[in-house]
Amino acid sequence: MRTKSLKKNRINVVTLGCSKNIYDSEVLMGQLKANNKEVVHEEEGNIVVINTCGFIDNAKEESVNTILAYAEKKEEGLVDKVFVTGCLSERYKPDLQKEIPNVDQYFGTTELPALLKALGADYKHELVGERLTTTPKNYAYLKIAEGCDRPCSFCAIPLMRGKHKSKPIEDLVTEAQKLAANGVKELVLIAQDLTYYGLDLYKKRNLAELLRALVKVDGIEWIRLHYAFPTGFPMDVLEVMKEEPKVCNYIDIPLQHISEDILKSMRRGTTMAKTNALLEQFRAKVPDMTIRTTLIVGYPGETEAHFQELKQWVTDQRFERLGCFTYSHEENTHAFNLVDDVPEEVKQQRANEIMEIQSQISWELNQQKIGKEVKVVIDRKEGSYFVGRTEFDSPDVDNEVLINAEDTYLKTGEYATVKITEAADFDLYAVPVDYKG
Numbered sequence: 001m002r003t004k005s006l007k008k009n010r011i012n013v014v015t016l017g018c019s020k021n022i023y024d025s026e027v028l029m030g031q032l033k034a035n036n037k038e039v040v041h042e043e044e045g046n047i048v049v050i051n052t053c054g055f056i057d058n059a060k061e062e063s064v065n066t067i068l069a070y071a072e073k074k075e076e077g078l079v080d081k082v083f084v085t086g087c088l089s090e091r092y093k094p095d096l097q098k099e100i101p102n103v104d105q106y107f108g109t110t111e112l113p114a115l116l117k118a119l120g121a122d123y124k125h126e127l128v129g130e131r132l133t134t135t136p137k138n139y140a141y142l143k144i145a146e147g148c149d150r151p152c153s154f155c156a157i158p159l160m161r162g163k164h165k166s167k168p169i170e171d172l173v174t175e176a177q178k179l180a181a182n183g184v185k186e187l188v189l190i191a192q193d194l195t196y197y198g199l200d201l202y203k204k205r206n207l208a209e210l211l212r213a214l215v216k217v218d219g220i221e222w223i224r225l226h227y228a229f230p231t232g233f234p235m236d237v238l239e240v241m242k243e244e245p246k247v248c249n250y251i252d253i254p255l256q257h258i259s260e261d262i263l264k265s266m267r268r269g270t271t272m273a274k275t276n277a278l279l280e281q282f283r284a285k286v287p288d289m290t291i292r293t294t295l296i297v298g299y300p301g302e303t304e305a306h307f308q309e310l311k312q313w314v315t316d317q318r319f320e321r322l323g324c325f326t327y328s329h330e331e332n333t334h335a336f337n338l339v340d341d342v343p344e345e346v347k348q349q350r351a352n353e354i355m356e357i358q359s360q361i362s363w364e365l366n367q368q369k370i371g372k373e374v375k376v377v378i379d380r381k382e383g384s385y386f387v388g389r390t391e392f393d394s395p396d397v398d399n400e401v402l403i404n405a406e407d408t409y410l411k412t413g414e415y416a417t418v419k420i421t422e423a424a425d426f427d428l429y430a431v432p433v434d435y436k437g
């Protein structure tokens with residue numbers, strides 16, 4: 001017997017995947033709200049929109065499982081309609097329609113107007129920067145470009161997101177101003193490739209000019225850079241970082257590997273020497289910069305010698321922040337023509353070894369912070385701790401600063417100066433500087 005949903009015409013947006021997807025969901029929700037639709041994020045609703053990820057195997061599996069779960073709820077009468085959008089839907093729409101036909105409609109990454117129409121809403125072109133943010137009130141993602149023109153052999157993003165397309169500086173400033181008016185103090189700049197920003201619109205790499213415009217926005221205190229590509233990095237960005245206190249001394253630059261053979265096969269357009277020279281320039285120009293990178297292990301043809309070279313490089317470079325992924329064999333990518341010849345258990349073991357090295361490096365670097373005073377933003381209260389971050393830490397992926405909530409009161413979303421008292425591998429413990437306990 002069919003059970004009618006309790007919440008009628010309430011649209012629940014479910015977001016999977018990366019920060020770019022979070023941003024897209026927020027834009028969708030802003031459009032729906034402007035159409036006077038009741039919309040929630042990952043709560044109960046009788047209409048469900050699933051924003052999927054199709055990047056690597058684990059993400060695809062999570063997306064498929066989520067679609068199946070809501071399709072089953074629809075069968076049971078617990079929800080009335082299910083729509084699917086995002087990267088997985090862009091990449092595998094015909095397969096999904098065939099395998100999971102109980103979904104009402106599938107949409108690609110560029111079909112927002114059509115999705116809105118299916119939801120009984122109109123696409124409002126005048127909504128520049130109008131979003132319903134789902135992150136804690138003090139920070140928000142600011143997507144400065146869509147798509148990617150890079151030819152990396154392992155990456156399916158150009159298949160799902162298309163060619164690089166920058167947003168005009170004036171639109172991004174307007175969006176930042178609206179976010180600031182709503183209490184946002186930290187902008188996390190995201191794109192598939194930040195360093196390419198502006199080439200299509202301004203015929204030059206224009207990230208530095210964008211940063212100079214964004215620092216003038218009242219209310220914004222921190223601006224953070226995510227996903228910079230190493231090849232063709234615009235060095236004037238470092239000058240802005242050095243000169244402008246609002247631009248965090250932090251950069252996320254996925255380097256993926258260091259072996260010459262692997263870099264060449266990955267089509268990264270760089271070499272070990274160029275990569276090391278770039279990192280030296282970063283550290284010379286902004287000495288207290290925190291560099292975050294990500295690596296891929298188990299790429300086709302990665303021998304034990306290649307891996308040992310990577311391990312030694314990680315040990316020598318002593319990155320402040322580092323993440324490691326196992327290679328995912330993605331159809332329709334250039335690398336899919338290669339033999340996926342590193343066994344899954346070897347891939348996992350190599351990732352574990354890299355992270356063990358990084359854990360020790362992070363512990364050693366954190367020990368040096370004991371006794372120092374740092375500015376933190378308080379993101380949330382969790383259990384008996386207030387959880388904060390320094391300018392050297394991005395939300396969800398980096399170190400956190402834990403302050404005992406039983407001894408003191410701090411306001412979430414506000415900044416505080418704290419003194420580090422203890423340090424673990426990836427967590428710091430602190431007390432406010434005026435604490436007298």
